[in-house]
Every structure is written in structure tokens, then in C-alpha cells.
Amino acid sequence: MSGALPVLVHPPFADPTQPYVSLPTLKGWLGAKGIAVRVLDLNVRAAHHLFDEAALAGWVKRLGERLATLDRATSLSAEEAHELTVLAGARRAAELCLAMDPSPLEVLRSERFYDPQQYEWARQRSDAVFELLSAVAFPFRYGWNHVTHHTVPWSFELLASYCTEHRSPLAAFYRAAVRALPAHTPFVGVSVAFPSQLPEALALVQVVREELPGAFTALGGPAIHQVVVHYDAQQRARILERVDAIGLYEGEALLERLLPMLVAGRRELGTVPNLLAMGPAGPVLGPRWTLLPKDSPAPDYDDLDLDSYLAPSRTLLYAPTRGCYWGRCSFCYYGLAETSTAAYREVPPDVAATQLRALTERHGARHVYLSCDVLSPSYAVRLATALVEQGVELTWSSDLKIERFFTDERCTLLYRSGLRAAAFGIESGSDRILTLIDKGCDRATLTAVNRRVHAAGIATEWMAFTDHPDETVDEALETIEWVAEEQGAIDLFIVGQFGLERGSLIAQHPERYGVAEVRYAQGDDLRLYAQYVPISAPRTPEETARIDSVLAAVSARYSLRPYPWAGANSTHHTLLWVLRRGQGALRRDAQGLLPLPRAPSVPGLPRRLRRDPGALAERVEGFRRRYLARALYTTLPGAPQLLELSYTDYLGAVALEPALD
Numbered sequence: 001m002s003g004a005l006p007v008l009v010h011p012p013f014a015d016p017t018q019p020y021v022s023l024p025t026l027k028g029w030l031g032a033k034g035i036a037v038r039v040l041d042l043n044v045r046a047a048h049h050l051f052d053e054a055a056l057a058g059w060v061k062r063l064g065e066r067l068a069t070l071d072r073a074t075s076l077s078a079e080e081a082h083e084l085t086v087l088a089g090a091r092r093a094a095e096l097c098l099a100m101d102p103s104p105l106e107v108l109r110s111e112r113f114y115d116p117q118q119y120e121w122a123r124q125r126s127d128a129v130f131e132l133l134s135a136v137a138f139p140f141r142y143g144w145n146h147v148t149h150h151t152v153p154w155s156f157e158l159l160a161s162y163c164t165e166h167r168s169p170l171a172a173f174y175r176a177a178v179r180a181l182p183a184h185t186p187f188v189g190v191s192v193a194f195p196s197q198l199p200e201a202l203a204l205v206q207v208v209r210e211e212l213p214g215a216f217t218a219l220g221g222p223a224i225h226q227v228v229v230h231y232d233a234q235q236r237a238r239i240l241e242r243v244d245a246i247g248l249y250e251g252e253a254l255l256e257r258l259l260p261m262l263v264a265g266r267r268e269l270g271t272v273p274n275l276l277a278m279g280p281a282g283p284v285l286g287p288r289w290t291l292l293p294k295d296s297p298a299p300d301y302d303d304l305d306l307d308s309y310l311a312p313s314r315t316l317l318y319a320p321t322r323g324c325y326w327g328r329c330s331f332c333y334y335g336l337a338e339t340s341t342a343a344y345r346e347v348p349p350d351v352a353a354t355q356l357r358a359l360t361e362r363h364g365a366r367h368v369y370l371s372c373d374v375l376s377p378s379y380a381v382r383l384a385t386a387l388v389e390q391g392v393e394l395t396w397s398s399d400l401k402i403e404r405f406f407t408d409e410r411c412t413l414l415y416r417s418g419l420r421a422a423a424f425g426i427e428s429g430s431d432r433i434l435t436l437i438d439k440g441c442d443r444a445t446l447t448a449v450n451r452r453v454h455a456a457g458i459a460t461e462w463m464a465f466t467d468h469p470d471e472t473v474d475e476a477l478e479t480i481e482w483v484a485e486e487q488g489a490i491d492l493f494i495v496g497q498f499g500l501e502r503g504s505l506i507a508q509h510p511e512r513y514g515v516a517e518v519r520y521a522q523g524d525d526l527r528l529y530a531q532y533v534p535i536s537a538p539r540t541p542e543e544t545a546r547i548d549s550v551l552a553a554v555s556a557r558y559s560l561r562p563y564p565w566a567g568a569n570s571t572h573h574t575l576l577w578v579l580r581r582g583q584g585a586l587r588r589d590a591q592g593l594l595p596l597p598r599a600p601s602v603p604g605l606p607r608r609l610r611r612d613p614g615a616l617a618e619r620v621e622g623f624r625r626r627y628l629a630r631a632l633y634t635t636l637p638g639a640p641q642l643l644e645l646s647y648t649d650y651l652g653a654v655a656l657e658p659a660l661d
């Protein structure tokens with residue numbers, strides 16, 4: 001192909017500490033077929049933009065001006081009152097944002113990263129930036145792993161408003177990035193690997209359509225796949241109003257066929273594998289295609305600046321397998337499949353070891369995260385053998401499923417091959433729930449094998465959750481108390497709360513799992529928040545509080561932090577801390593934290609307000625509680641089927657609230 005290259009974009013918001021694997025994988029495949037593309041990581045560029053002094057000063061100024069305007073107003077609508085409370089609450093964050101010395105970028109990309117106090121400061125300053133962003137972009141909220149409206153889920157209408165009215169705080173950043181592309185760029189494909197990227201991906205596509213009207217735009221990746229694969233024709237047509245096409249399933253053959261076609265000026269889109277696009281009579285999906293990874297070239301990271309990520313050393317992601325060899329867990333819906341997990345496939349271990357050696361040598365990277373649904377025990381051992389036999393020197397981490405297969409000898413081999421951290425889906429400490437989940441492993445085996453892995457010198461990270469349908473309070477406590485009992489062999493853990501995933505076995509056969517009904521609120525057009533009606537009585541607030549307090553006591557023994565920080569499972573930062581300080585790196589920090597710096601006084605940022613934000617916040621919270629109770633919590637059997645939570649409905653409810661003088 002000649003002229004401007006097709007562009008593949010990784011959009012905000014996602015983990016900025018390491019490059020994601022999907023687009024380099026596609027570039028590697030296309031390069032082997034003689035098709036050149038350019039990979040652009042706008043997520044990490046956005047991270048630098050967020051910590052840029054001029055950008056921060058601009059947002060602080062906006063915050064001050066808007067706050068002063070609302071405070072001076074003679075009367076406020078309910079939504080304006082809410083905005084005032086958010087702006088007023090973000091003043092401290094705004095001041096901290098202007099006192100970023102050293103900048104989080106400096107701390108996270110230098111030896112200071114390993115100082116617990118400086119690390120925690122960097123994290124808190126990152127939080128402050130997102131609080132500021134969420135205030136100036138009210139009513140939306142932002143973090144590295146979420147972009148949401150403060151109350152309602154993403155509907156088609158809310159997405160349309162977000163995009164066409166350029167409500168993203170990164171809209172100007174996107175426009176500058178798109179204007180830097182060649183005018184005749186034929187294709188801009190935006191990857192949506194995580195739900196938090198979807199609103200920004202569509203906001204970016206809107207800017208591409210305005211600035212490069214000749215470019216063909218497409219979305220692809222697991223998060224958009226999992227939304228669109230379940231849509232009916234009408235819903236598919238709605239999302240295709242915002243983008244020319246959507247790639248479902250795997251994208252290698254799709255791009256191999258589509259890109260030369262676009263350059264040649266042809267648009268026989270119905271023949272493109274896995275491509276969903278509008279045809280004359282409605283959305284048309286091209287023929288289904290599935291990758292055989294044994295034929296795959298290595299990912300190509302050449303377009304990415306590996307030193308720009310928010311970490312002191314380079315890491316690479318590599319996917320040696322696709323799908324899950326087990327694929328039976330009740331709650332699981334993962335990857336590019338209609339339901340459950342995708343079919344399991346492997347890169348031959350000797351090929352993977354050779355590719356890993358070439359990649360780490362080419363990019364001067366010592367650390368690799370093996371990114372896959374779950375690494376099968378047998379494959380992990382075969383890959384470890386190949387790495388040792390080929391003398392590949394690296395450290396690696398991955399998600400594995402505990403099986404008896406992991407003997408002492410095999411655990412030692414895994415350590416020798418460079419495995420330093422393994423995340424295990426432990427799920428529950430109750431054998432009854434493990435059987436209901438169909439985990440294929442009982443508590444005694446999970447305990448014994450985990451101890452073996454830990455004894456081999458590998459940091460163990462547990463992933464468990466409470467509130468599986470039909471779980472009793474005692475069973476929830478069993479899980480948490482099990483973590484406490486085994487803490488000597490657990491280096492990090494998360495006990496989350498069950499969330500029902502569309503496509504999981506529970507969603508397909510709710511009656512088998514103690515679920516009477518699965519519902520979605522009107523307006524939850526991305527279907528990210530399944531509501532379900534349990535057959536048994538739901539937990540009381542007292543029972544939930546008891547579980548939370550036991551969990552808090554166990555959590556206090558560790559330095560747990562949210563994604564993507566050190567202290568969250570399977571993150572790059574966690575691996576780096578483990579490599580530096582050993583398996584116990586995420587135990588509670590011995591040193592206390594230093595106080596945050598005194599906030600400077602920021603000119604133009606109102607300190608005293610005419611209105612009382614605390615009193616306003618109480619009224620706002622009262623309204624939100626009433627609104628959500630009407631919309632969401634009427635899910636008990638026999639209760640009215642009222643699950644209206646659309647943006648229009650919300651605005652209607654807000655409009656009925658009396659104005660505040």
C-alpha cells in the first residue's frame with residue numbers, strides 16, 4: 001500500500017503502565033502479510049497530557065470560573081446544585097494538581113517508584129487529577145478504568161450527546177492528535193479492549209469523522225465485541241450510526257482483507273471476515289473467521305515508545321494462548337466469544353519461547369506479562385521447559401488456574417523459567433459454591449497447590465468474590481476467613497463482589513444458579529449492568545456490613561490498591577514491586593505515609609462560597625436515592641417491573657425537582 005498508513009489506536013482510559021498487546025499483535029500479523037499500519041497509543045499520550053502543567057492549569061481555571069458562576073446564580077436547578085457540590089469538593093484536588101512537584105510522571109518512571117511514600121504520593125496525585133477532570137467535565141466521572149455518568153448508564157442517546165457535543169475533557173487533545181495524521185489516512189481503527197475505553201473511542205471516532213471525512217472508521221476488541229455480539233439488528237444499526245464498522249471476534253483476517261480493499265477504493269464489506277457494517281437492508285456481518293495462533297507471527301511493538309509508560313522499566317505483553325482450556329465457570333464471560341470463553345488454542349511452546357527471546361532482546365525488556373484468558377497448567381510447564389532449554393532470560397507473570405498438576409518439581413521449574421507472580425482465580429472458600437461454579441477444584445486442593453507455588457518463590461495473587469447467587473453469609477465469610485488463614489502463602493488478594501455477566505452460564509441458565517430473572521434497565525444500552533432477581537432473599541444491610549467489616553480487617557494486613565497500581569492483581573507495578581522486594585512486597589507498608597504537601601492558594605479558585613455545599617450535597621443525595629430506588633431497587637419478585645434508567649428519564653426527573661434559591 002502507498003501513501004498515508006492505516007492507523008490503529010489504543011484510546012483512553014486504560015492501564016498507562018505498559019503497552020497493551022492487541023494492536024501490536026495485529027500489526028505483527030499484517031506486517032507478515034506485507035500490509036503496513038501504524039499503531040498509536042493515545043492512552044499513554046493522554047496520561048502525559050493529564051499531568052501536563054498547562055492542561056492542569058486550564059482545568060483548574062475552568063473549575064474556578066464555573067464554581068463562581070453557579071455560586072452567584074440566584075437559583076439552581078437540581079443538576080446545577082449537584083454540579084456545584086462536585087466542583088466545591090474538587091477544590092483541594094485542584095490545588096494539589098498545581099503542586100505536583102515532583103510530577104507523578106517523574107516518580108513513576110524513576111527509582112523513586114520503589115519508595116513507598118513517594119509512590120503513594122504519585123497515586124494520590126493521579127487520583128486528584130481524575131477528581132479535577134470529573135469536576136470540570138460534570139456530569140461524567142473518570143478514572144484509569146472507568147468513564148461513567150454520575151447516575152445513569154450509557155444509553156445510545158447519552159453516547160450521542162457525549163460525542164457530538166464533544167463533552168469529553170480530552171476532545172481538544174483528540175482533535176490535535178487527529179490533525180497530526182496525514183490528510184489521506186484511509187482507515188482509523190480504534191481498539192476497545194476494556195469497557196472504560198468505549199465512550200472515549202466513540203468520542204475519538206467523532207473527531208476523526210469531522211477532521212478526516214474520507215477515512216473509514218471501525219471499532220474492534222473484546223469490550224465492544226461483548227456488547228455488539230448480543231445486539232439485535234436494530235441495536236446494531238444504532239451503534240453503527242456512530243462508526244462505519246465494528247470488528248467482532250478476532251481482527252487479523254478482517255484487517256488483512258479490509259485494508260487493501262479500502263486503498264483500492266472498493267467496499268465489498270459483506271465479504272470481510274468478522275466485519276459488521278451497514279448494508280442496504282440493515283447491518284451485515286461478514287463470514288466468521290477464527291485465528292490459529294500456531295500460524296501467528298510475534299507482536300510488533302516498533303511504533304510504541306516503551307519508555308513513555310508510567311513505570312520505571314519496560315515490559316511487554318505476549319499472548320501465547322487464546323481462549324480458556326476449562327471454559328466452564330458459571331460466572332465467566334471473557335474474550336471474543338458469544339458466551340463463556342473462546343475456544344482454546346496455543347502457540348507451540350518452542351515457537352513462543354523463540355518469539356519471546358527475540359522480542360525482549362529487540363526492545364531491551366526484561367519483563368513479560370503473558371496475557372491470556374488463563375494459562376493452562378500443562379502449557380505453563382511446557383513453555384517453562386522451552387524457556388529454560390533455549391536459555392531465554394526474562395521474568396514473567398500471568399493468570400493461571402490451580403490444578404493438582406503443579407507438583408513441587410513443576411513449581412520449581414516455573415520459577416527457574418522466570419515466573420515470579422501468578423494470579424489464581426480461587427473464587428470461593430466454600431466447597432459447595434466451588435461445585436456450583438464448576439471450578440473443577442476443591443478448597444483442599446486449592447490450598448495445597450497454592451502453598452507449593454508460594455514455597456517455590458513465586459508471589460501468589462488470589463482472586464475471589466462473595467455474593468455468587470445462592471451463597472449464604474457463612475459461605476461468604478468462609479472465603480474471607482480462608483484468606484486470613486492462608487495469608488502466609490498469599491502475597492496479594494482481591495475479594496470482589498459478584499457481578500452478573502451477559503454471556504456467562506448463569507445468564508444463560510439462571511434457574512440452575514438460584515436466579516429467578518435477569519434484567520437490564522431501560523437506558524443501559526451497553527448492557528454493562530445486569531440486574532438479577534435472586535430466588536432466595538437478598539442480603540440484609542446488616543449482613544453485608546458484617547461481611548465488609550471482616551474483609552476490611554483482613555485487607556488491612558496488605559497494601560491493597562486499586563487497578564492499575566502496585567497492590568492490584570496482575571499489574572505491571574505489582575510485578576515490579578515483587579521483583580524488587582520479594583514475595584511480601586505488598587504486605588502493609590512498614591513506613592507511614594508523609595502528609596500531602598500544603599495546598600497552595602490558587603488565584604481564581606473561590607475559597608468561601610455563598611452557598612453551603614454540605615447542605616446542597618444532602619439534598620442532591622436525597623434525590624439520587626429516591627431516583628435510583630424507583631429505577632433499580634424494585635427487583636424483588638412481585639414488585640413493579642420498573643427499570644427505567646435512561647438519560648431522558650433522568651433529565652425528566654431532574655426537571656421535576658424544585659429549583660434551589
Ligand code: SF4
Pocket residue numbers: 324325326327328329332333334341373374401425
Ligand atoms: S474463570 Fe478462568 S478458568 Fe474459569 S472459565 Fe473463565 S477463564 Fe476459564
